[in-house]
Amino acid sequence: MLARLASASLRGLDAEAVDVEVDLSRGIPCWSLVGLPEAAVREARDRVRSSVINSGFEFPLRRITVNLSPADMRKDGSYFDLPIAIGLLMASGQIQLDNALKLSSSASVSQNESKLPFLIGELALDGRINPVNGVLPLVLFARSHGFQSIILPTDNINEVAAIDDIQIYPAANLLTVVEHLTGFKAIEQAYFETDDTQISENIPDMCDVRGQQQARRALEIAAAGGHHLLLNGSPGVGKSMLAKRLPGIMPPLTSEQALEVTRIYSVSGDRSRPAMSKLPPIRTPHHTASNVAIIGGGSNPKPGEISKADFGILFLDELPTFQYYQYSNQDRQYAG
Known part of the structure; x- marks a missing residue:
């Protein structure tokens, strides 16, 4: 029993x-x-x-x-x-x-x-x-x-x-x-073949950009060295357009990196990304997202947008509207 x-x-x-x-x-x-x-x-x-x-x-x-x-x-x-x-x-x-x-x-x-x-x-x-x-x-x-x-x-x-x-x-x-x-009826075993060259065809291509030689050069350096990138300029000059094309020039993920990213999405319950995809993840949270949504945590801790962007890009469009940017500015004023 x-x-x-x-x-x-x-x-x-x-x-x-x-x-x-x-x-x-x-x-x-x-x-x-x-x-x-x-x-x-x-x-x-x-x-x-x-x-x-x-x-x-x-x-x-x-x-x-x-x-x-x-x-x-x-x-x-x-x-x-x-x-x-x-x-x-x-x-x-x-x-x-x-x-x-x-x-x-x-x-x-x-x-x-x-x-x-x-x-x-x-x-x-x-x-x-x-x-x-x-x-x-x-x-x-x-x-x-x-x-x-x-x-x-x-x-x-x-x-x-x-x-x-x-x-x-x-x-x-x-x-x-x-x-x-x-042993009455066996379940058929699953097989899955991965393609090491798997890259989505829906990624915006850098060849669509005309001009902007200095900004293109900055994106290439950031993609090659894994650097942070801040795009500053007047509205409508192409900052968001350039940032959305950054994944297209980044190298594909290795098998170990793809497994790590898939594990993060599996724990968070986010099925928007194909499993074992070699495409670097790109996350574009809204400026009204909460602290838990960005950083992660909660009563039952879950990964946030920062974790989901592992080995990829965390794109903060209109950065001054995010509350973290505003808090940091207030801290500088108080310190001054």
């Missing part, structure tokens, strides 16, 4: 080991979820219950205790839904697996001996597996801890399928995962 699965919890751009333990015991039917779960994790009991029933399985009328270990570390995110549901089905005997799979070792220990995949996914009420944020750091964690395969939502496949040395299986619903684990 006990099942234990290895999982992980996001901490910034990395992940930390978490054990998902599901225990069924005699008593009045109830559900208890412990281990410092945040709101999204606590709500998993309602999603898991409906998903299990609507997938054709029986929800056990027992006293259910779900523990997310270690208990002194806060857990946030809906990606615990799938391992909790599978653990519930394992503990109730509805999934018949080998003993080595039923009680896998702790997530902090290498699991080369375990054939149970690393599970990630948020469950819908009808059993579908919805995409989640932060999949890439979780996959990198699973690979570093000896997992041979991983099951995740189909919509998250593009941002992680380029990872080597681990088998990626995209799943559409809970029933598909159960059939894969029991």
Whole structure:
């Protein structure tokens, strides 16, 4: 009546080991979820219950205790839904697996001996597996801890399928995962081919600019040396036009840089950028953006515009209108 699965919890751009333990015991039917779960994790009991029933399985009328270990570390995110549901089905005997799979070792220990995949996914009420944020750091964690395969939502496949040395299986619903684990019907493994010369054709080209030789020279020096650039001039002389064409003359990202940028966008939940793109990112925040939006942070810290512009360009159009510029001017006045 006990099942234990290895999982992980996001901490910034990395992940930390978490054990998902599901225990069924005699008593009045109830559900208890412990281990410092945040709101999204606590709500998993309602999603898991409906998903299990609507997938054709029986929800056990027992006293259910779900523990997310270690208990002194806060857990946030809906990606615990799938391992909790599978653990519930394992503990109730509805999934018949080998003993080595039923009680896998702790997530902090290498699991080369375990054939149970690393599970990630948020469950819908009808059993579908919805995409989640932060999949890439979780996959990198699973690979570093000896997992041979991983099951995740189909919509998250593009941002992680380029990872080597681990088998990626995209799943559409809970029933598909159960059939894969029991050997009834295997999920087709995902393959992803990257193009090292991948550059978007929609980038404004520097050849569109006529004249502005001095400004063009400044952009070339900034792109070659990775320098900061301040464009100052009268309205309408072409400052924004030149700045928007800077990515077109920058070198493409390396594979390591593209992986780092993809991990930042994965954690922030921003899917506006293609995964593993070699194009340097360009971010153009509005001058009314808050401190958290620019710098990052919050109650559950997320990357800001500065982090999303890593290895790329942070374009602050009309710089004097940004509150940071105004604060710095006030500080100079007070100091004077």
